Amino acid sequence: MDRDASFRAFADTHQRALLRLAYLLTGDVHLAEDLLQSVLVRMLGRWPRLRGMDRPEAYARRTMVNQYISWRRRRAAGELPSGDLPDRPHSPEDSTVLRIVLRQALMRLTPKQRTVLVLRYYEDRTERDVADLMGCSVGTVKSQTHHALARLRALAPELAPRLATLESPDRTEEARR
Structure with missing residues (x-):
């Protein structure tokens, strides 16, 4: 070929x-x-x-x-973010609203934090895989994940209950093996 x-x-x-x-x-x-x-x-x-x-x-x-x-x-x-979208009444359980809130919060993370979360939780990759893809140590992946989730909680408190499950002990590397 x-x-x-x-x-x-x-x-x-x-x-x-x-x-x-x-x-x-x-x-x-x-x-x-x-x-x-x-x-x-x-x-x-x-x-x-x-x-x-x-x-x-x-x-x-x-x-x-x-x-x-x-x-x-x-x-x-070179770019400055525009203002936040105006608030509108909604139910915290409205999945469409939660997706929008999550997307807006993700866009406000640093590039590395967003990358870690996408690779780790959306693509369901191990910490070692993410470290290899990003060219960093597993410890960096762990700390970036921790800081990114903390920042998400601060940016969007309504996501906190759902984010708590991501850092639970059963999501750790050892439990996945």
């Missing part, structure tokens, strides 16, 4: 999962598409070396995480 066909096969197979990760990281469909395109272009240039890897999709995920964090650093220097 030639280089282009091999890369197309990889992209076709993993594009959907990578786009989902990009969307969860960015919170925006268009930015997610841009992020995915950026990662795939970067991979295409390195494809002769990457296709021999056992898991090139792991490389793609790590590249995506690094690229996202890099983008956020650049954007943070």
